Amino acid sequence: MSTKLGIIGSPVSHSLSPAIQSAALRAAGINASYYRWETPLPELSARIASLREQDCLGANVTIPYKQTVLPFLDEVAPLAGEIGAVNTIVNNQGQLIGYNTDGSGFLAALEESGFSVAGKGFLLIGAGGAARGIAFALRQAGAGLLAISNRTPDRAETLASEVDASPVAFGHPVSLYDCVVNCTSVGMQGPDAKAALPYDLATAKPSTLIVDIVYTPEETGLIKSARAAGLPCLGGLPMLIHQGALAFELWTGRPAPIETMREAAREVLSSSEHQS
Numbered sequence: 001m002s003t004k005l006g007i008i009g010s011p012v013s014h015s016l017s018p019a020i021q022s023a024a025l026r027a028a029g030i031n032a033s034y035y036r037w038e039t040p041l042p043e044l045s046a047r048i049a050s051l052r053e054q055d056c057l058g059a060n061v062t063i064p065y066k067q068t069v070l071p072f073l074d075e076v077a078p079l080a081g082e083i084g085a086v087n088t089i090v091n092n093q094g095q096l097i098g099y100n101t102d103g104s105g106f107l108a109a110l111e112e113s114g115f116s117v118a119g120k121g122f123l124l125i126g127a128g129g130a131a132r133g134i135a136f137a138l139r140q141a142g143a144g145l146l147a148i149s150n151r152t153p154d155r156a157e158t159l160a161s162e163v164d165a166s167p168v169a170f171g172h173p174v175s176l177y178d179c180v181v182n183c184t185s186v187g188m189q190g191p192d193a194k195a196a197l198p199y200d201l202a203t204a205k206p207s208t209l210i211v212d213i214v215y216t217p218e219e220t221g222l223i224k225s226a227r228a229a230g231l232p233c234l235g236g237l238p239m240l241i242h243q244g245a246l247a248f249e250l251w252t253g254r255p256a257p258i259e260t261m262r263e264a265a266r267e268v269l270s271s272s273e274h275q276s
């Protein structure tokens, strides 16, 4: 029987998940199709209900529904419950179980880049679903100093109190940290967007790793500034690949073909660069 999967969000047109998951399913010889499920809010409930169908393995969830979907699920895995955000839903015989692979995907990407988390100081920019996943993952992995800043300060305060972090002002100096992580969607506006984040990278220690979790464009405004300042940096692609690999393993129970997934993402990114 052919089965289906998809990504639920709005917008989902930019998402690389269909390409990487389709490539992974093909490489693993699994007869399933992965769809883009563009979902306006009034259709969210019906969309989630449709995941219970026998031929559906589950779904990914993206902006803006990672927090909204929780009440629609039958069960939420402990880490996803703590985070309060779900990016992966598994259909287990009509029962929907929510997971969060963003945080673990982020840790796997940092590890792959050679950066070890234990005892290091982090400044997170953003306090949405993605930031929550990363903040809880960093705490669990033994991060030292953890500071959170957000355009809307209340959200930073709430998240900081949950992960024993310090809420700091939007635009806070980056000089104290070993790693700065942009967990906002600002980078999606493109490298030359006027809406640059108000952080001065010139004051960073030379070894400070600058991370942007956005992967389209692959070089966001923040990554461009980091490169210009000579700082080490990491774009959102490795995290996307690792969160996708963990989701694939949850849906299929099979090891994810990580290099196939990475190649598929790179192929789409390079062809869309040629078009624009």
Ligand code: ATR
Binding pocket: 062, 063, 064, 065, 066, 067, 125, 126, 127, 128, 129, 130, 131, 150, 151, 152, 155, 183, 184, 185, 186, 195
């Ligand atoms: P996700 O689940 O992907 O994290 P989200 O919950 O909608 O999505 O969170 C988006 C994050 O990007 C938030 O931290 C948001 O800041 P606010 O809490 O102030 O809304 C941040 N963000 C989005 N657009 C922004 C902008 N133009 N400037 C600064 N921060 C922005």
